[in-house]
Amino acid sequence: MAKVTIDGESIEVPDGTTILQAARMIGGDNVPPAMCYHSKLKTSGGYCRTCIVKVSKGSDKDPRPMPKLVPSCRTTVMDGMEVQNNTSPEVLEARRGVVEFLLINHPLDCPVCDQAGECHLQDLGYENGAAKTRYDFPRRKFNMIDIGPNIKMHMTRCIMCFRCVKTADQITDNRVHGMLFRGDASEISTYIEKAIVNDFSGNMIDVCPVGALTDKTFRFxxxxxxxxxxxxxxxxxxxxxxxxxxxxxxxxxxxxxxxxxxxxxxxxxxxxxxxxxxxxxxxxxxxxxxxxxxxxxxxNHYENVVAKLKIDIAKQQKQIVDKK
Amino acid sequence: MGKKILLEHINVPGIKSLDVYRQNGGYASVEKALKTMAPDVIVEEVKKSGLRGRGGAGFPTGMKWSFLAKPEGVERYLVVNADESEPGTFKDRYLMEKIPHILIEGMITSSFALGAKTSCIYIRGEYFYVSRILEAAIEEAYAAGLLGKNILGTNFSHDIFVQVGAGAYICGEETALLESLEGKRGNPRIKPPFPAVAGLYGCPTVVNNVETIASVPYIVMNGGDDYAKIGIGRSTGTKLISASGHINKPGVYEIEMGITVEDFIYSEEYCGGILNGKKLKAVVAGGSSVPILPADLILKTEKGEPRLMSYESLSDGGFATGTMLGSGGFMVYDETTSIVKNLYTFARFYHHESCGQCSPCREGTGWMEKILHRIVEGHGKHGDTDLLWDIQRKIEGNTICPLGDAAAWPVASAIRHFRAEFEEYINHPERIKEFKHLQELVS
Incomplete structure (x- = not known):
C-alpha cells in the first residue's frame, strides 16, 4: 500500500496505482482531466498530456520533487508522494497550453458534430480553454476516407489519443488501422482505404473522446x-x-x-x-x-442539475463564511 | 597539441583495414578485457573514468551501465546509436567512416562488460555507405576471430548486427530507436520503464552513442583514472567537435575538454578564425537544439570568466546566459547571419521531424514554424515574438521525449538574445531584402 496526497487530500492505494487512478478514487473536483487514458485499455495514456500534474514530493524515501510535470495516467504512486493538480498554477497553465494545442487545428464544427454534448474535448475546452484562439492560420484538413459501413471517420476532429488503435489491438483479432505519416500531418487511417470490419469494431466509437469516429446509423x-x-x-x-x-x-x-x-x-x-x-x-x-x-x-437530467446546484450553493455559502 | 584518443591514428594510411588497425595497437583492449579482466571491473573503470554520454545528454556512462538490470536467463543487449541526426553534428560519421574498427573494438569490450551476447549498430539511412564500411569491418573481425563464437579462445561469444534506419531524426531518441530496431514505427516510448530494465524486445538494454563506445578501449587499456586526468572537472576525456559555419577550417576536431571557446574558434589548430575576417555574431555550441549564444556570452560567461569547452562551463548561467555542450555540433555565425532566418530553418526541421504522438510537440512545432515563416517573409504581426515565446514555453518539458525541448530551446534562446532582430523583421519588413537591419544592429 502507498499513501499519496493529491491537492491536500490523502488516500491509501495499492502499489502500482497511477496518480490518476488515485485521484479518481478520491473523486471530487481535483481529478485531472484525461483524453487519451482509458481504464479498460492497457498501455493507454501518456499522449495527450492533459492530465499532467506536479509531483512536489517524490516519496518518503526520496522526497525530491520530480523535475518536470508528469502525466498522471502513466506515473505510479510512491508511498508518501505529494501531488499538486489544481493547486499548482504551473500545472493549470501547462494544461491550458495543452488544450490550446489540441484546439488549434480542431475544426470546432460542434454544431454539426454528433459527438457534441458528450465530447471530452468540449468539456476540456470549457474548463481549461481560452475564450479566443491565437491561431490565425488555416486549420489542418484531411481527405475524407471511408472506413466501412458502420463508422464515420472525421480525421480533422481527431486528437491522436490512440484509444481506437489500442481497442483494435486489444479486443479485436486483427487491427487494420493505425497511424500514418508524421508530426502534424499524421493521421489515423486504414492502409489503402481498407474497411474496418470485425464484430467489435463499433467499440472504437465509444472510446473516441471526440467526434472523429461516430456511429453512421445515428448520424444527424x-x-x-x-x-x-x-x-x-x-x-x-x-x-x-x-x-x-x-x-x-x-x-x-x-x-x-x-x-x-x-x-x-x-x-x-x-x-x-x-x-x-x-x-x-x-x-x-x-x-x-x-x-x-x-x-x-x-x-436534461434534473437530478444532476439539482445536485450541482446544491454543491454550488454550499460552495458559495462557504466562501461567504470564509470571507467573514 | 591536445591529447588525441579517438583520432590518434586517423591519418595512418589504410587504418580502415583490420591489419593496419591492429598494427597500431588496435583490439588490444579486447585481448586485455577478455583474458584478464572481470566484467564488473571494466564497469568500475568506466565509472572511474567519468566518461559521459557523447550523444548530447552527457549522462555518466558508468552509471548507465550499472543501472542495467541483470535478471537470470534473459538476454541483454548493447545498442549503439549511430543515428546521428542532430543538425550540425557529423562526428560519428567521420569516426565510423575513417576508423570503423575503433567502434567495433569498443563494442566487443563494452558488451563483455555488460554481458551482452548480441549488439546492434543502428545507423541512419542517410549513412548507408557508412553502413557498408561497418559491415566490411565486421566481416574482417569475424574472419580474425574477434567476433563470433569463443572470441580469442575465451568462452565469450559475441555477434554484431548493423541496422540501417530510414532517416528519421526521432529515431535518435533511444526508445524510438529501439522501436524502429524492432521493426515498428519509430515512436518514443513512454518512460518508465527505461531501456535498462525493458529495452530491445523487452530485454535490458544499454543504448550508447558511437563516440562513447569508441572511448571505452582507451579506458580499458589505460585505466579509468588515467582517462579522468584528461579534461577538466567532471568533463573528463576528449570530445569530438563538429565545427561548421563561418569559420576558416570547418571539420571534426578532437579536443581535450577545458580549452577555451575563444581558443577553439580563433586558433590555427582548430577553426582558424572567422571566414573573411568578419566579426563573430553567435554560436550554437552543441547541435541545433541547444540554445544559441551571442558572441559576448559564448566567449565569456556572465561572471566574466572565459568560457571553456566543457559540459559545466558551457552550461554556466543556466539557459539565461548559458547553453549546453550537447552532441558537439559547433555552428559559428558571423555578423552577416540572420538569426531569424536561421531559427526558421531549425523550426522547419523540428516541425518536419516531430513524430506526432503527443499534442504539445505535434501542434506546437508546426505553429512555431508557421509564425516564423510569416515573420521571415515580411508578414509578421505585432505580438508574434511574444506568441512564439509563449508557445515554446508550453512545449518545453511537457512532451514524451526531448524532441519537444529540442524544438523549444532554440526559439527561446534566439528570442532571449536577439529579440531586437525579430522586432526589426516585424516592424520593417520592407528592409528585409537589403539586410540593412543587420548592419545597423551590428554597428
Whole structure:
C-alpha cells in the first residue's frame, strides 16, 4: 500500500496505482482531466498530456520533487508522494497550453458534430480553454476516407489519443488501422482505404473522446441531449448484451456501451447489439440510465442539475463564511 | 597539441583495414578485457573514468551501465546509436567512416562488460555507405576471430548486427530507436520503464552513442583514472567537435575538454578564425537544439570568466546566459547571419521531424514554424515574438521525449538574445531584402 496526497487530500492505494487512478478514487473536483487514458485499455495514456500534474514530493524515501510535470495516467504512486493538480498554477497553465494545442487545428464544427454534448474535448475546452484562439492560420484538413459501413471517420476532429488503435489491438483479432505519416500531418487511417470490419469494431466509437469516429446509423438523427438514455440488455452470444439505449419517444436512435462517470466504457459490446438491434422489442429495459458525468450530456437530467446546484450553493455559502 | 584518443591514428594510411588497425595497437583492449579482466571491473573503470554520454545528454556512462538490470536467463543487449541526426553534428560519421574498427573494438569490450551476447549498430539511412564500411569491418573481425563464437579462445561469444534506419531524426531518441530496431514505427516510448530494465524486445538494454563506445578501449587499456586526468572537472576525456559555419577550417576536431571557446574558434589548430575576417555574431555550441549564444556570452560567461569547452562551463548561467555542450555540433555565425532566418530553418526541421504522438510537440512545432515563416517573409504581426515565446514555453518539458525541448530551446534562446532582430523583421519588413537591419544592429 502507498499513501499519496493529491491537492491536500490523502488516500491509501495499492502499489502500482497511477496518480490518476488515485485521484479518481478520491473523486471530487481535483481529478485531472484525461483524453487519451482509458481504464479498460492497457498501455493507454501518456499522449495527450492533459492530465499532467506536479509531483512536489517524490516519496518518503526520496522526497525530491520530480523535475518536470508528469502525466498522471502513466506515473505510479510512491508511498508518501505529494501531488499538486489544481493547486499548482504551473500545472493549470501547462494544461491550458495543452488544450490550446489540441484546439488549434480542431475544426470546432460542434454544431454539426454528433459527438457534441458528450465530447471530452468540449468539456476540456470549457474548463481549461481560452475564450479566443491565437491561431490565425488555416486549420489542418484531411481527405475524407471511408472506413466501412458502420463508422464515420472525421480525421480533422481527431486528437491522436490512440484509444481506437489500442481497442483494435486489444479486443479485436486483427487491427487494420493505425497511424500514418508524421508530426502534424499524421493521421489515423486504414492502409489503402481498407474497411474496418470485425464484430467489435463499433467499440472504437465509444472510446473516441471526440467526434472523429461516430456511429453512421445515428448520424444527424438527434442531438444527444434530446435523447433519453436507458439501461437495457439482451441475450447475446458475442458479448454481455448489457448496453445503454438512447431513445427518442419509443424509437431507439442508438446503442452504446454503458459508460462510467469518466466517460469510459464499462464493458465492450458487439456490433450486432450496437448497429442491428434498433427495435425496442429486441431489448429488456432495465430503467433510466443514471448519467454521472458532468457534461452537457447530463443536462436534461434534473437530478444532476439539482445536485450541482446544491454543491454550488454550499460552495458559495462557504466562501461567504470564509470571507467573514 | 591536445591529447588525441579517438583520432590518434586517423591519418595512418589504410587504418580502415583490420591489419593496419591492429598494427597500431588496435583490439588490444579486447585481448586485455577478455583474458584478464572481470566484467564488473571494466564497469568500475568506466565509472572511474567519468566518461559521459557523447550523444548530447552527457549522462555518466558508468552509471548507465550499472543501472542495467541483470535478471537470470534473459538476454541483454548493447545498442549503439549511430543515428546521428542532430543538425550540425557529423562526428560519428567521420569516426565510423575513417576508423570503423575503433567502434567495433569498443563494442566487443563494452558488451563483455555488460554481458551482452548480441549488439546492434543502428545507423541512419542517410549513412548507408557508412553502413557498408561497418559491415566490411565486421566481416574482417569475424574472419580474425574477434567476433563470433569463443572470441580469442575465451568462452565469450559475441555477434554484431548493423541496422540501417530510414532517416528519421526521432529515431535518435533511444526508445524510438529501439522501436524502429524492432521493426515498428519509430515512436518514443513512454518512460518508465527505461531501456535498462525493458529495452530491445523487452530485454535490458544499454543504448550508447558511437563516440562513447569508441572511448571505452582507451579506458580499458589505460585505466579509468588515467582517462579522468584528461579534461577538466567532471568533463573528463576528449570530445569530438563538429565545427561548421563561418569559420576558416570547418571539420571534426578532437579536443581535450577545458580549452577555451575563444581558443577553439580563433586558433590555427582548430577553426582558424572567422571566414573573411568578419566579426563573430553567435554560436550554437552543441547541435541545433541547444540554445544559441551571442558572441559576448559564448566567449565569456556572465561572471566574466572565459568560457571553456566543457559540459559545466558551457552550461554556466543556466539557459539565461548559458547553453549546453550537447552532441558537439559547433555552428559559428558571423555578423552577416540572420538569426531569424536561421531559427526558421531549425523550426522547419523540428516541425518536419516531430513524430506526432503527443499534442504539445505535434501542434506546437508546426505553429512555431508557421509564425516564423510569416515573420521571415515580411508578414509578421505585432505580438508574434511574444506568441512564439509563449508557445515554446508550453512545449518545453511537457512532451514524451526531448524532441519537444529540442524544438523549444532554440526559439527561446534566439528570442532571449536577439529579440531586437525579430522586432526589426516585424516592424520593417520592407528592409528585409537589403539586410540593412543587420548592419545597423551590428554597428
Amino acid at each position: 438523427k438527434s442531438r444527444v441531449w434530446f435523447t433519453k438514455p436507458m439501461d437495457a440488455h439482451r441475450d447475446c452470444k458475442k458479448c454481455s448484451g448489457k448496453v445503454a439505449l438512447w431513445e427518442k419517444g419509443n424509437e431507439v436512435l442508438r446503442v452504446t456501451s454503458r459508460k462510467d462517470k469518466w466517460g469510459e466504457s464499462e464493458e465492450w459490446i458487439c456490433n450486432e447489439c450496437r448497429f442491428d438491434k434498433k427495435d425496442i422489442k429486441d431489448w429488456v429495459i432495465e430503467g433510466p440510465r443514471h448519467i454521472d458525468r458532468h457534461s452537457v450530456i447530463s443536462l
